[in-house]
Amino acid sequence: MENQSLRLKLRVWRQASSQAKGAFEMYELAAVPVHASFLEMMDLLNEQLIREGKEPVAFDHDCREGICGMCSLYINGRAHGPQRGTTTCQLHMRHFQDGETITVEPFRAAAFPVLKDLAVNRSAFDRIQQAGGYVTVNTGNAPDGNAVPIPKTDADEAFMSAACIGCGACVAACKNASAMLFVSAKVSQYALLPQGQPEHRERVLSMVEAMDMEGFGHCTNTGACEAECPKGISVENIARLNRSYLAAQLSGGGTSAVATSD
Amino acid sequence: MMALTGLFLILFLVVHLIGNLQLLAGDGGRRFNEYSHFMSHSLLIQTVSKLNFAFIILHVLYSLWLSRQAHAARPQGYEGKPALQTATWSSRNMGILGTVILLFLIVHLKGFWYELKFGAVPSITYAGAPEPLHNAYQVVRAAYAQAWYAGFYILSMVFLGFHLHHGFQSAFHTLGLSNYRYKPLIRTVGTVFAILVPMLFALIPAVMHLQSLGY
Numbered sequence: 001m002e003n004q005s006l007r008l009k010l011r012v013w014r015q016a017s018s019q020a021k022g023a024f025e026m027y028e029l030a031a032v033p034v035h036a037s038f039l040e041m042m043d044l045l046n047e048q049l050i051r052e053g054k055e056p057v058a059f060d061h062d063c064r065e066g067i068c069g070m071c072s073l074y075i076n077g078r079a080h081g082p083q084r085g086t087t088t089c090q091l092h093m094r095h096f097q098d099g100e101t102i103t104v105e106p107f108r109a110a111a112f113p114v115l116k117d118l119a120v121n122r123s124a125f126d127r128i129q130q131a132g133g134y135v136t137v138n139t140g141n142a143p144d145g146n147a148v149p150i151p152k153t154d155a156d157e158a159f160m161s162a163a164c165i166g167c168g169a170c171v172a173a174c175k176n177a178s179a180m181l182f183v184s185a186k187v188s189q190y191a192l193l194p195q196g197q198p199e200h201r202e203r204v205l206s207m208v209e210a211m212d213m214e215g216f217g218h219c220t221n222t223g224a225c226e227a228e229c230p231k232g233i234s235v236e237n238i239a240r241l242n243r244s245y246l247a248a249q250l251s252g253g254g255t256s257a258v259a260t261s262d
Numbered sequence: 263m264m265a266l267t268g269l270f271l272i273l274f275l276v277v278h279l280i281g282n283l284q285l286l287a288g289d290g291g292r293r294f295n296e297y298s299h300f301m302s303h304s305l306l307i308q309t310v311s312k313l314n315f316a317f318i319i320l321h322v323l324y325s326l327w328l329s330r331q332a333h334a335a336r337p338q339g340y341e342g343k344p345a346l347q348t349a350t351w352s353s354r355n356m357g358i359l360g361t362v363i364l365l366f367l368i369v370h371l372k373g374f375w376y377e378l379k380f381g382a383v384p385s386i387t388y389a390g391a392p393e394p395l396h397n398a399y400q401v402v403r404a405a406y407a408q409a410w411y412a413g414f415y416i417l418s419m420v421f422l423g424f425h426l427h428h429g430f431q432s433a434f435h436t437l438g439l440s441n442y443r444y445k446p447l448i449r450t451v452g453t454v455f456a457i458l459v460p461m462l463f464a465l466i467p468a469v470m471h472l473q474s475l476g477y
Contacts, residue, residue: 024341077344103342110335175354176328177335217335218328220264220356221432227348235435236442243438 005031006093009101010045012057018113018121024103034094038081039064039071041093058117066090066230069165072172073118074105079169079228087167087230107172111179111214122168124214125182129166131210132203133186135195154192161188163231170225170233176217181225183211184237191244201248208245264328265436267321268429274314275459285466291399292388298378298398322364329357352428359425366418373405374398407474412467419460426456 008029015022029048032041039061046056062070071088075081081091096102104118112120162185170181187204190196196203219238226235281301284294301307352359377383378398385394406412430452434440440448 074340074342077340077342078346078348082345105340105342108336108338108340110337173348175349176332215335217332219436220328220353221428221435222349222353224349234442236440236445239435239438239440239445241438242436246438 004034004098006034006096006098006100008032008041008096008099011101011103012045012118013105014057014117015106015114016116018115022114022117032093034092036093037064037089038073038075038091038093039089058115058119060119061089064089067165069167072107072120072122072168074107074172076103079107079172080167080230084227085230085232087165090230107168109168109171109177109216111177111216112168112171120168122166124216125166125168125179127214128179128183128207128210129186132199132206135190136199137195148194150193158189158192161185161192161233161237164189164229164233165231167230169228169230171216173224173228174217174219175222175224176220178219178225179211179214179216180219180238180241181229181233181235183207184241185233187241187244188237191240200244201251204241204244204248208241263324264321265433267317267324268433269437270317271314271321272426272430272433272455275463279459279462282466283462285399285402286469291397291403294399294402295386295388295395295397299395302378302396318367322360325357325360350428352424353432356425356428359421362418362421363425366414366421369414373411374401377401403470403474406467406470409471412471415467416464419464422463423456423460426459427453430455 006029010027010029011024012027013022014025027045027048029041029044032044036044039059042057042059049056060070060072062068064071066087066089069087071080073080073088075088075091080086080088081095083091083095106112106114106118106120107122109120111124112122115121164182164185166182168182171177171179174181187207190203191200221235221238223235226233281297282294284297285291287293347354378396378401381401383396383398384400386397386400387394406415431440431445431448434444434448434452
């Protein structure tokens with residue numbers, strides 16, 4: 001297995017633009033090193049296409065070390081491929097069989113329109129984030145660490161929610177294309193910390209409203225999102241968001257009483 | 263909405279089950295007939311029953327609306343089929359399970375609710391009773407004497423079990439009542455409920471069919 005290579009057939013979604021009608025194309029790669037990542041395999045495919053004078057496949061990627069959330073791809077029916085807890089860039093070709101046909105599709109959701117081939121527009125997530133995924137503080141010197149005491153368990157829990165990289169695998173994997181895991185993680189990372197409290201209710205209501213406006217589906221608690229999340233974000237966040245949303249609605253909406261200047 | 267109506271229907275199942283288990287009292291149906299008389303003459307029960315019908319309809323209509331939303335949220339599906347599913351079978355097939363249960367409900371309501379309310383029901387007078395009662399027990403016994411009818415009921419309860427397996431814990435999650443501490447408890451109770459309640463329901467046609475065969 002040391003320096004083995006794989007012969008692969010790829011069934012790749014090609015679509016010239018967001019308006020164009022797409023279709024699957026078959027490609028063959030003669031020798032893919034087992035140690036290549038999935039994105040490196042896509043690079044090999046594109047080099048081959050360029051040598052043949054054809055249009056390379058567009059796909060999203062950036063850091064290639066599993067922390068930026070830019071890579072996507074729906075591989076053999078799974079968001080980010082068959083491995084649990086990995087982004088596509090951290091998925092290696094040793095998890096595939098020699099001679100296998102791999103189906104590569106873009107993340108599918110009305111809120112994530114295809115830009116070209118496998119690249120989708122995930123700016124809907126940015127707009128949800130802008131609707132309330134922040135705390136209103138004055139920038140300036142960094143505050144002293146531990147100036148505000150926070151219980152260790154709360155800090156850990158908030159950090160686990162903050163680990164969300166916004167890749168959209170939760171939406172891609174959900175049978176309803178729901179963005180609840182993403183939104184609940186972005187709400188939870190503040191909901192557990194004292195700094196997040198003043199704007200909590202307003203944040204919950206505006207982020208949920210923004211989510212609905214983007215045309216994501218509803219949540220039926222199947223748990224597919226948690227299973228596909230490369231960062232292991234828990235569906236407990238969704239229960240917390242539901243709880244917060246109900247409480248915010250019952251208490252008559254948000255109150256924004258945050259001083260924004262000195 | 264699915265959660266609230268669903269939880270009400272879950273509660274209804276418990277009451278309905280306790281009442282119906284009296285069919286197996288082994289007293290020729292007296293307790294069941296008296297219970298059935300009480301239920302049909304109680305203003306509270308009649309009001310709750312109307313509410314129950316409304317909730318069933320709401321549960322169905324809302325699910326249809328949500329399915330449309332889901333379709334709009336992903337107009338184009340995937341072609342790749344995963345080797346391993348990441349969500350439980352019941353959670354992915356609530357619509358199919360619900361449709362079967364709705365079909366069962368139509369047959370069930372036609373067979374019993376409609377018959378008892380508008381059909382010709384035999385009467386029975388018990389010693390010491392002030393008035394003759396509808397012999398609902400007789401209607402049920404006649405229905406379950408048919409093998410296909412009893413079989414259909416038992417099979418439907420399997421579908422109900424799978425529907426509850428996802429629905430029970432999902433309702434708590436939607437209402438935000440689940441967290442790390444309570445989730446295992448809710449799941450366990452939900453699974454036990456989803457097995458036990460349909461099983462006890464299925465026991466009634468099973469036993470009564472065997473009784474009709476002379477066992």
